[in-house]
Amino acid sequence: MQSPAVKVGLSIAIATGLYGISFGALSVASGLDFWQTVALSFLLFSGGSQFAFIGVVSGGGTGIAAMSASALLGIRNGIYGMQMNALISPRNWRKLLAAQVTIDESTATASGQIDPGEQRAGFWTAGVGIFILWNLFTAVGALAGNALGDPKQWGLDGAAVAAFLALLWPRLKGKEPAAIAVVCGLATLLAVPFLPSGVPILVAAGVAGVIGWFSRQRLPAGMAPDIEPYDEPYSEHDCHHMVLPEDATASRGRGKNGPQERRPE
Amino acid sequence: MSLWFWIVVACVVSYATKLVGYLVPAKWMKNERMSRVAATLTIGLLASLTVVNAFSSGQQLAFDARFGALLAAAVALVLRAPFLVVVIAGAAAAALLRLAGWG
Numbered sequence: 001m002q003s004p005a006v007k008v009g010l011s012i013a014i015a016t017g018l019y020g021i022s023f024g025a026l027s028v029a030s031g032l033d034f035w036q037t038v039a040l041s042f043l044l045f046s047g048g049s050q051f052a053f054i055g056v057v058s059g060g061g062t063g064i065a066a067m068s069a070s071a072l073l074g075i076r077n078g079i080y081g082m083q084m085n086a087l088i089s090p091r092n093w094r095k096l097l098a099a100q101v102t103i104d105e106s107t108a109t110a111s112g113q114i115d116p117g118e119q120r121a122g123f124w125t126a127g128v129g130i131f132i133l134w135n136l137f138t139a140v141g142a143l144a145g146n147a148l149g150d151p152k153q154w155g156l157d158g159a160a161v162a163a164f165l166a167l168l169w170p171r172l173k174g175k176e177p178a179a180i181a182v183v184c185g186l187a188t189l190l191a192v193p194f195l196p197s198g199v200p201i202l203v204a205a206g207v208a209g210v211i212g213w214f215s216r217q218r219l220p221a222g223m224a225p226d227i228e229p230y231d232e233p234y235s236e237h238d239c240h241h242m243v244l245p246e247d248a249t250a251s252r253g254r255g256k257n258g259p260q261e262r263r264p265e
Numbered sequence: 266m267s268l269w270f271w272i273v274v275a276c277v278v279s280y281a282t283k284l285v286g287y288l289v290p291a292k293w294m295k296n297e298r299m300s301r302v303a304a305t306l307t308i309g310l311l312a313s314l315t316v317v318n319a320f321s322s323g324q325q326l327a328f329d330a331r332f333g334a335l336l337a338a339a340v341a342l343v344l345r346a347p348f349l350v351v352v353i354a355g356a357a358a359a360a361l362l363r364l365a366g367w368g
Contacts, residue, residue, distance in 0.1 A: 015347065022352045036272055043276035048311065053275055055314045060323050063271030071278040073310050076303040081286015082293065090287070099284040155360030158334025161319045162355020165338045166348050168311035177308050184309035185316040192321045200321075201313045208309020212302035 005118040009109050009125025016047075016105050017133020023050055024141020026160050029151035030058030034142050041138035045131060046103050048167055049074045052201075055160060061198020069198070072205050080107040087111065088120045101127025176217055184208050329368025334359040 020041065027037040032054060040050045049070040056066035081102050084090075087110055090098040106127035113119045148154050172178050184204040191200035293299075319335045320326055337358035341351040362368060 067271040067275040078282040078286040155356035158359025159356035162338035164315040166351040181312035188313040204313030212305030
């Protein structure tokens with residue numbers, strides 16, 4: 001346990017894996033069965049997208065609306081994949097494994113390290129560690145949720161609201177993210193009475209996409225909750241990670257606290 | 266289409282999205298616009314999902330115990346509570362308000 005990246009990766013794996021319980025319980029409360037819940041954690045494996053899928057289903061939305069919301073929310077994982085490909089460069093079949101565990105947490109853990117060996121260690125420890133614990137605790141949560149009986153009596157619909165707010169919260173650093181959240185929230189409220197369930201969420205995604213397309217400001221992707229692997233909050237230099245370094249060596253010149261120096265625009 | 270079908274599609278799309286990142290030429294990343302859209306989409310979708318789960322009941326707007334859950338979660342987040350505590354606070358608020366006879 002000499003490696004600092006392994007330590008960080010393990011502590012993040014435990015914190016994140018644990019809240020698989022809430023996903024499992026909320027998923028069965030929203031109407032999915034045990035195996036559907038387990039399949040989402042094992043195969044889809046991206047917390048935000050999984051919550052989005054069950055969030056649409058529990059509101060009475062169709063399967064295709066749930067799938068669309070989950071797919072749109074997962075686009076950022078593709079961006080993380082490009083960063084991780086440049087940073088940790090997995091070879092051959094390892095690429096296939098690395099792709100599955102490319103999520104907020106593994107990306108944040110790897111990006112916060114300077115040494116290429118540590119970057120790799122952080123990525124794999126966080127990624128694989130979360131994968132194992134997240135699946136384990138999803139199953140525990142699903143079994144517990146099934147045993148609870150009436151979800152409303154236990155306030156599980158309120159738990160879903162809280163979960164979405166908690167996923168959103170760490171991404172609201174700064175004025176622009178907050179403004180986007182308010183605009184998309186209002187668009188949703190306006191659309192709910194006029195469109196079938198699930199579709200208002202896609203309307204909000206459209207609004208957000210248009211804002212992103214025309215906006216000129218750099219935006220941090222924001223990270224999942226409970227993810228502050230290093231002293232300096234990841235969110236503060238998050239937007240720098242969204243831009244690929246000139247080459248692999250550029251990223252190695254960073255200090256431990258992330259890119260203090262401005263990269264050439 | 267059954268729910269299983271869309272679950273499988275969602276899983277395939279999720280994995281394909283992640284894998285594409287490892288397969289495209291690095292210079293594609295230079296496209297800042299794409300990164301920005303990915304970021305705004307994440308914020309917009311999560312905000313929308315919060316609102317739908319708090320204020321909609323099918324195709325109708327509703328104001329019930331889930332509003333209490335939203336407030337409780339916000340307080341917990343301001344107090345920097347970890348994710349699970351926030352979720353439990355939301356559940357407790359909704360359950361207690363219902364016990365008290367609201368929503």
